[in-house]
Amino acid sequence: MHHLRFRQPGDIAEALKLWAEDNEAAYVSGGHTLLPTMKQGLAQPPVLIDLTRIPDLRHITAEHGRISIGAATLHADVAASDTVQRQIPALAGLAGSIGDRHVRNRGTVGGSLANDDPAADYPAAVLGLGATVVTDRREIAADDFFKGLYETALEPGEIVTRVVFPVPEIAAYAKFRHPASRYSIAGVFIARTGKHVRVAVTGAGARGVFRPKNIESALSADFRADALAGITVDPATLLEDLSATAEYRAHLIMVMARRAMTNLGTTQTYK
Amino acid sequence: MSDFKLNERILKAVGKPLRRKEDLRLLTGKGRFTDDFNLPGQVWAAMVRSPHPHARIVAISGEAALSMPGVLAVYTGADCKADGLSDIPHNPVPSTQFDVKLTGPGGGKVFIGRHELLPADKARHVGEAVAMVVAETRDQAKAAAECVEVTYDVLPWVADASAAVGAAAPRLWDEMPDNVLVDASFGDAEETDKAFKRAAHVVTLKTHVGRVTGVPLEPRAALGHYDAETGRYALYAGSGGAVRQKRELATVLNVAPDKLRVMSFDVGGNFGTRNRVYVEFGLVLWASKKLGRPVKFRAERSEAFLTDYQGRDLVSEVSLALDKDGKFLAMRASNLSNVGSRCVSLSPLSKGSGLITGSYHIPYATLRARAVYTNTMPTQAYRSSGRPEVTYAIERLVDKAARELGFDRLDLRRRNLVGPQQMPYVNAVGSTYDSGEYEANMDRVLALAEWAGVEKRRAEARARGKILGVGFANYVESSIGTPKERADIIVRPNGVELVIGTQPAGQGHETSFAQVTADLLGLPFEAVAVTLGDTDIVSAGGGSHSGRSMRHASTVIALASEDLIVKARTLAAHCFGVAPDAVVFDDGLFRAPDRNDSLTWFELAARAEGPDLPEALRGGLRVRRDNEMHTPVFPNGACVCEIEVDPETGGLDIVRYTTVDDVGRCINPLIVHGQTHGGIAQGVGQALWEQCHIDPSSGQPTSGSFMDYGMPRFDNMPSFKTQIVEVLSPTNPFGVKAGGEGGTTPAPAVIMSAIEDALSDCQPFELELPVTTLKVWSILQRASAEKRKSA
């Protein structure tokens, strides 16, 4: 790989200081998004700032109807956490469905969010649960965080420190995977709290993760799979590629939404 | 066939599922794969590859690259020419006695496009290497390769075989009037026409079994070294046959073969992909002489996807004539093989041509076999070279006939199978099937697959919202291969060494050949070690391909052991002081019954090194034997698979996969079952996920990584039920057919058969491999939309 310098700060202040020294620097967490990109030569940051040795960034804490997950917490740990399994099993299931075992032993929620890969799973949970992304300098509501394909509201140098997930009454995730890459071509996260139903779709939207309002309305009015009959997503807003046309994705979104409704309260992701 | 008569009594290790000798080093990280080797002072090569499917090379400037850190040299096709390097002599036209003889159009010679290490004239496919950079480190070489400036004159291109056939298609080779290099016809046209005229039914099918790539998990690599002191070259490179690679590379470098040593030790998968020389192998050797340093190359996986020799890509138009009772009367086939931009091996077209009638007695047939050049990566043999394609065509055709004419698909097959009493059976294109019990295979597989319970399972799947599809396919395939093989057997006081010229990449020759040798010599399996892959020790041999290895090896080992026993008896006679024919050899022991004296092999070996031997008996207890066999064998079998279709998503789940495979004598069932499993996976992979896709508007290959190229994985493959059948072949002493490719041969056919069964309510539809979830869903959508329309 190209010449680079690797730094391992022990706290956020040090990390920010290192970034300030070279604005071309990139933060790295598990590295399973950044390193493959660097290996392809598509990114060549001169400095890598490793966030995984900062103690504050790795935790899973339940607090007053919310779960705070440190940005450098491994997918494997979220999936295995008793706390998450009990309180938001859909989130544990989603984390446990990312990539494969070895990827889950390195990948982190902060890394996944900062990159906003259109086929990543976490954006669906963050948007679907209405989570709050906490950074070194502010708190960003999920609805304000995702700006488009690979684009987030993060400022240059801003570090995600934790994500706070409100515990819903019930939630579920269902996804359909690309046969080769195994990324989602349609992943639907559904969460209900009171009368309020949030739905987030990943892997399909032309502008990244999105909330289909018509599905949310239908389920808010009637929280049953049957309420989805006749609801469609406009293919014109969806991605299209060799393995999945926009029509197919539109169809899969509804199928996954129905399946999520039968997965409620479980870690099942129907992958 | 040779005179050797196998005495079944001696078989102790043969036939047993002995665990492999290879495993210890491979399980503990002590394997010796090409990239594991390093030489002092070594430098690295990286290739500059054409981004265009077809372009004239106008100029190459290495100036910018040469100024980069660590760069030692930039080489082009002009440099190769200046040094007088020769083309790679692929010798692609199969020419053993029983190979189907392919000719050029009008019966002329097949035009073989030159394969230089680096072309000086044109790049003929995306990814073709047009220059090589050598630098101190691999990263430096790769970075510098990006900075080599190549001026291209972009030319029109053609990637699709059918499009390439026309006179107006862009031409790859100026020496040819068009792109068609092979156009040959076989069979009896007159009788075939008569049969079609009187047929009650005619069924036709056009199909394209597309292009896939082998994906051996070890990316290709080469380490070349020229030793100025000895004037010899050495090459570490995983291959399908070190001896052949040595011969061909020596030709390229214009040196005598003994000036080159090729070492293929542990090879991380072959499947045909490594059967032929790669340009990088010659280039690192040549560069190492020029630079005076060893030169190493290792392909990235993306490079392997782009520039490994690829497989299949056959367009087939077939038709079957039947009488009113469903008896097959005749067949017509027109097969078009896409060989890519250079002709590396015509084995797929040739082998497929001999098997177009499959397992069925079809008295008359005509075949037109064509091969065409296109601006794509060259294709050559890939697991079961040519046979899955033709099996797919005939089995689909038979299923179609059953469907359209209202016959039961199993009955229709049974009625037309080649019967055991017809063996050896000469099919309508001249192939002589040696042996096999095809109907017994069917009975066995149907029982093993619990065919009787299918409807119950179908109903049960329906209750879960799934559609169960059940597929069936027969197959017969051929194993020919390079006809010559050599074995050296050396007995030393501490053990036996067998040196042989096959080239395993996981088939377990160190184990199975030891089983054969041990039994022939009456020794324990542990006493025999097998040496492969180093041409300084392996002087001759045919490599491994086409399922040839066990058949050729067991035969030449049998002959060699015969010679060795004669030699040993003579030596023993000398030791005992008796006449040679008074020496009895039995169960590994040489005895002089009259003298109550005996010697083991190892004791004899110690004597053989002694000083007090007459001239004729000196030289150690060893033999060398060559053998040449042309007669092919025809492994055969049948398989059943069950696939659950999820109508909501088009999702496919293989829930059962059952096979019966007649491999002739099975030397090691553990190994043969393993070969079947792996073969099945590769066939299923092509049926469901794998495709070397080329963008039709740009000619760019798009399946460049595992992100796009779907693979059989733990979670999309089922466990298998596989059964081995041993109908001994009369063509060789051990009765071996082959076991390496029968898993793959019927797989695409049986998968499609299952899908067509699942989607039978949606007929008619067009469906080509790979059967993706999108395609299945689209068919279901269209069918239900039409149902709603007509309702």
Place this chain on the structure above:
Amino acid sequence: MTIVSMKVNGAPVSRDVEDGTLLAFFLREHLGLTGTHIGCDTTQCGCCVVHVDGRSVKSCTMLALQAQGCSITTIEGIGEGDRLHPVQQAFHESHALQCGYCTPGMVMAAVNLIDTHKEPLTEEIVRQEMEGNLCRCTGYHNIVKAILSAAEKRAESRDSARV
């Protein structure tokens, strides 16, 4: 260039490396442990799997420096001297390897799966949990057998130890 120190197969190791050195290359080229293999460039084949602090990871997608201070186990380190690890033994018994190229990563993945999975392993779980490792030779059938067999033996020896 930075000095990286870690434990590899129980022994402390310290080398001066280019910061951009991937862990897989550090193991292969700096330490001469060529058992860990490279099979792809998109983190999908699993040939490079090793253990870092008790977790299975793809060493091709980790910098050596990210493993600073960690404890690494490679295929060369899981047996005990001349004795094969039970998973290695199970692979041998079940013919779960052919060419051997995917085998080191496969064994490391299997060892970690058996060591860490809470519930008893079934074929379905094994097939799901091993999806990150590709094999082109075996069709996976025998590898599944080997893993289930090794897991069963481990459970048995655990049970008998408890008795």
